[in-house]
Structure formats: structure tokens, C-alpha cells
Amino acid sequence: MRHQKDFAVGAYTVSYVPVGNLNKSACDCGVYAVKFIECHALGLELSLLHDGNIIEARHRILWDLWEAANDPELIDRMSKYQSPECLSSTVEEIL
Numbered sequence: 001m002r003h004q005k006d007f008a009v010g011a012y013t014v015s016y017v018p019v020g021n022l023n024k025s026a027c028d029c030g031v032y033a034v035k036f037i038e039c040h041a042l043g044l045e046l047s048l049l050h051d052g053n054i055i056e057a058r059h060r061i062l063w064d065l066w067e068a069a070n071d072p073e074l075i076d077r078m079s080k081y082q083s084p085e086c087l088s089s090t091v092e093e094i095l
Helices: 029-042 051-069 072-079
Strands: none
Touching: 029 051
């Protein structure tokens, strides 16, 4: 028996918005992506992001990850982590 989902997907449009001279170094795509999501989630203006402050953002993200990687409680939790069992080992086609 084949299972199908009825997706209510409608047409959408894509709008490209000029963002000026962001990411001139072409090395900070991930940092910009994280910060765009953060600004959107917090309702902040996207104009806050620019090459002048993205290096500081990169350093803060790096520092947060370093602290998390060296946190004794997190290390203890991760050592006890057990991945959840899958409900099924077969792959279902959606469409």
C-alpha cells in the first residue's frame, strides 16, 4: 500500500533584495546566516549587520562554541547521550 500526503502548497514568489556590500571577504556566509536568523527572530533591523561588525560576531560565536565544548556539565550529558531508536528502517516516499 502506498502512502501519500496531501500537501497544501501554493505558488510563491522569490524577491531578491539588494543588501549592499555585505560579506566582501566571502568567508562569513555562515555568520551572516546565523545573525540574519537571530535578527529576524528578535525583530531587529537587518541593517545592524555589516562587514564592520561581523568579525566581532564571528569571534563571539567561536567563543560560545569553545565554552560549550569545555563545559563539564555538557561534556557529561553528551557522554551519556543515546540516540533515539527509529520507528522504521524503511524509507517512505512522500509523493
